[in-house]
Each structure stands twice: as C-alpha cells, then as structure tokens.
Amino acid sequence: MIRTSRPLLALAAAPLLLLVACSGGSTAADDSASGGAASGAVKVTLTDDGCTAEPNSVPAGAASFEVVNSGASAVTEAELVNSGGRILGERENLTPGLRGKFSLKLEAGEYTIQCPNAATETSTFTVTGSAPSSTEDPLFAAATSGYQTYVKQQVADLVTATGAFAAAVEAGDVAKAKELYGPARAPYERIEPVAESFGDLDPKIDVRIADVADPSTWTGFHRIEQALFEKGTTEGMAPVAQQLVADVGQLNTLVQTTTYQPADLANGASGLLDEVAKSKVTGEEEAYSHLDLLDFAANVEGSRKAFDLLTPALQVTDADLVTTIQGRFDDVQTALQPYRRGDGYALYTELTPDQVKDLATAVDALAEPLSQVSGKVVGAANQ
Template structure:
C-alpha cells in the first residue's frame, strides 16, 4: 500500500521546535456510556516485527482498538483497513506511547497494517454472531448522520473541482498573481473534508502532499508543489503538467465521493485526529510554508470537524448531553478565536501571527480535540 501523507497524532516535537508549548497529546476516552455494553477490547502492539491484533477474531459490534508501542523506533503507525480504505488509524505512536480508537465492525475480513514492520499486514476477522446493535432510535440518527456527511463531501468536492479549475487555469496561463489569488479559496474545499481524507487512498497525497511526505521530489504533485513554484520559485515553469494532473485527481476524487460511505466512528475519529494535527503540526506553519495561507486551512478544518460533530450531535446528546454541550461551547470558542484573523474575504498572512497567538490558537484547538476524541466511543 502506498502510504498517505503523514498526520501528527501525538507529540510535542514540532511545537517545541517552534517555541510553542501547547499540550499535544490527550487520551482517547473511548469508553461506552453508562449502561451501554462495553466495546470488545482489541490490543494492537506495534513493533519492528509487526502488529498482530489480539484477539484476531471478534464478534460484530463496537470495538475499541488500543494501540501500544513498547520500544519500536521504526514502526509508529497502525491502521485497520477494509473495503479498500482506512477505517481507523493511529500515527506517530512512538516508543513508550499508546492511544486508541473505536469502530463499529460489521462481519467480514479486515487487515491491520503497520508500515515499516517486517510483517506489515495482519488479518483481523469479525464474526457474524454476538456483539450489540444500536437502539432503533440511535440507528436512525446515526444513519442520518453518515448520509448527511456523505452529502456534505459530495457538495464540497463539486465546489473543489470548480475552484481548482480556476486555480489551474491561471497556472496554465502563467498568471502568477491570479494563481496566488485562487490558491487558498480552492484549498478550503479540500481542507473542509479532511476528516475523511484517509478514505481517499492515494488521491490524498497526490492532491495535498507536502515536500516532507514524498520520497522522490521529482514525483511531487498537487497543490503544494504549485504553491512552491508560485511563492518560492516566483515562476510557473513546468507547472502545466502538474496543473493538469491536479485537475484529473480532483475529478477522480469527485467521482469517488459519490460512492464513498462512512460510519459514525469514522467521522468522529477523523475529526478528532485532524484537530490534533492542527494543534500540533499545522500550527507551526508547516502546511502552507510558502504562501502562509495556513489560517484559511485551519478555518476549513474546523468547519469540516464541526460538520461531523453537528451531524453526530443528536445521537451523542442522547448518550452524553454534557459532552455534547461542552463540544458545542468549545467549537464556538475556536471559531471566535479564528475570527480575529479575518481580512477581507479571507485571512491574514500567517507569517504575521505572533508566537504567543499561535500558542493560544493551539491551546484552544487542543482543548476542543480532547473531548472530541471521546465521541467515537459514544457513537459506535
């Protein structure tokens, strides 16, 4: 499998490098609500040798995957894959760290994947007996949530296609000023659906990889490759082919979005992991390092995570109204915090944001990501 671009799940190294001290790691909190049956517990111990799940067979229903790393410096990631996509994952679980995520597993055969291990793929089986099902009311609410998010992704990818075409037309015309103006408005439609970017497979790195995430710079494509040409190189020489490929990849993504399906825990896990990435690595300015349009991305990431939360909110409120209320308040806090950086139809240059303000922004996003990490365990 071709790895998708790296996402920071836990760690403080990036913030320490930038002089930012926001907390970067929080517990996943994936427990069942009081009175609900507990999820089946599965341990994934990642090591240089592999990542065999224990137990390797479970009944259908909610499953809590506890990912641990005792000593491996080589293997730091575990994914549960099925149906050609990543259903759940934890990355950057370095030696001595652990984390978890929850999923509702249907009968079938799945894979546990840990890139870099001697044996990197292991079979995980879900039997068709046992387990627990949501109540009829919860099942209806969660079905509406996943259908609503599907519709949201379809809408955003349609807008992404149009906005990207405006951007790439300027690139092909060699119009640097027009391309720079169109860059951030196009990317917001991609960043807004990033909570489920792992479901896009190889399209995610093709469209959105940073230079750090590619082994061969000559094969680097997507938005950030053109970003470098615009702001770092100051010309668009050789970018026509990159623009053409970006259009083709976005068109393929639009087609894929029409048939993609999601499960409730996938929305919750994706939103939580994305906000953790914002509060740890993106806040340093590494995402849009040439254009400094990072605040556009942050706002779109928050919007996408909030959409997932709002769709899951009815089911969450029925199980844990206090958590639902807390999350609503913290989403409001983050949105209001970003609002002060508005400038015209967009946002200020991130290069002008002080380290103190970056630290404050990281703190507020991390304060949101921590309780958001509890949602998957409530809705499986």
C-alpha cells in the same frame, strides 16, 4: 496530511463501517499496568520491524483497538484496511511510549493492519461470524444523510475551485494562481478525513515534500505551492496541475457512492482537530504560502459541521457534553477571529510564538471533550 506514500491500494466506494477514533494521551507504561487486553479488545504493538495485533482475529461486531508504540522510531501509526483498500480506522503520530485508540463495528472478512515505514508493513487481521443486527436511530440517520450531502457539496466546490486554479497555472499566470490557491484548499481541508480513507489518493493530492521518498514523484497542491510561492513560477507545473484536476475528479466520483455511519462523523470531527494540532497550528502544512490559518479554519469548520449534525442525537445521551463542546468550538473561532483578513487569514509568519500558543491551547481544550463523542456514538448505536 503527513502520511508517507505507500503502494496504491484498490479504491473502493463501499460504505464506511462504524468507526470512531479516540485521542490517545497515555503512555505504553500505563498500558502494561492495565493488566492486558480486556474482552473484545485488540492491542496493536508498533515496532520498527512491524505491527502485530493481539488477538489477530475477533468475532464480527464492535471491536476496540489500542495502538501502542513500544519504542519504534520509524513507525508512528497503524491503520486497519478492508479488502477493498479502504482505511477504516487509524492512529497517527504515536511517538515511542504513546498509545491511541479507535473502535469499529466490523463485518466478517479479511482485513489488513498496516504500519507504514516498518520493515514488514502489513499483517493479516480476520473477523469471523456475523454482527448483531440493529435498528438505526432516525436522529443518527438524519446526521449521516446530512453529512453525505455536505461532503458531496464540498467536493463539488473543490472540483470547481481546483479547475480554476489549474487553469491559471497552465496559463502561466503566477499572480492569478496564487490568488486562487487558497480558495481551492479550503473545501479539501473541510473533508480531509474522507479523502484520507481512499488509499493513496490523499497523498497524491495533499502530500508535502518532507513526506515524499522520491521528489520526482511529488504531485498535488503543495508541489505547485512551492513553485508559485517559493520560486515565483509556473514552469513545469502544467502536467502537475492536470494530474491534480484528475485526482480531484476521482475523489468526486468516489464520494458520490460513499455512505457514512454515525461514528464516521465523530471520527471525522476529531480527526480534523488532530490535523489542526499536528500541522496547521505548527505552520508545517503551507510551508511556502504560509496560508496555514486558512487551512486551520477550514478544518475547524468541517469538524463543527460533523459535530453539529450529531448534536440532536447527542442531546439525548449527554446534553452537558454537547454544551461544553459547543462552547469550546466558539472559543476556537473567537481565537481565530483577530487574524481574519477579508475572505482569508493572516499569514502564519505574522503570528508571534505567544499567539500560536494561544491558538494551540484553544484547540487542545476542544479536542479533549470532542474525543468523548466517539464513545457516546458507539454506545448509542449498539443499543
């Protein structure tokens, strides 16, 4: 998670809308050559001044958003947020010249497009009318129900593991806290996109020091990680541990009433692979403990779970794609296996550059076909 902190939005436990994000690998120059936005498409342009949507209003129903960085250096992401403060769709890590896409089925109402770090960070986006009704495929219904159960269980495990970790921190037991840090991280990493959708809750739990404007406000796992693994102490960390328990408890409350649409699973699966690529395989996530491969494995596990739940429905529309993705997941897990150490993994610092490259190659090979799932889900859901 590398989003910088922004003013806290009201947290809502409303159901997610139909959401899917696609990996962006093309350039803004390619976009200009495409002849402009097609019918039903919205183009969001990032500049250091802000982010603008063209058009800034669409009818309710399916909409496709293309986010283009036209030269912004301080702004690399855009998010669509509903009136309750829930992030419904986003594209991150778009450096100058790059673009990315996400598609949603939107209900009528007022939304906000946010681009953190811009001079003007928000703009209004309006959806009018009402979306066409559709009958839910029972295979997709089973997938979303299964994912709801999975998320609740992972967050329940997170509550238990975080409680034990925090207790060791409060007791001043450095060795025990270090031992319990990794087990507390894994369930969070499996459902990270869900946590990220709740405004500033994810930054409170998971932000790294490089993404904090005021270090005195730094909270969450990584602040305690620094104290334990870099400084070898728990001094001053009791209040941080208590706040972490409270924030994880809030996440647990929110997921109890959160429901999901089929494309949320596709988006989550791809989003978790993005997390691996941008911070785990680079060794940036666990800067002090170097447990990045544990996070890497948990992201992949969460991604595969979401994909596996969608598989029965996807088999109907594209069995070949399912086979390809399953094989690529197996390849990633095979690539990780040599670094398994009991219940955990080798430290990131033990890897050679060539070994890191091999892991990154396996992740990239999976990310490309996995990004296609979103389109399959949106197409099937709109039939």
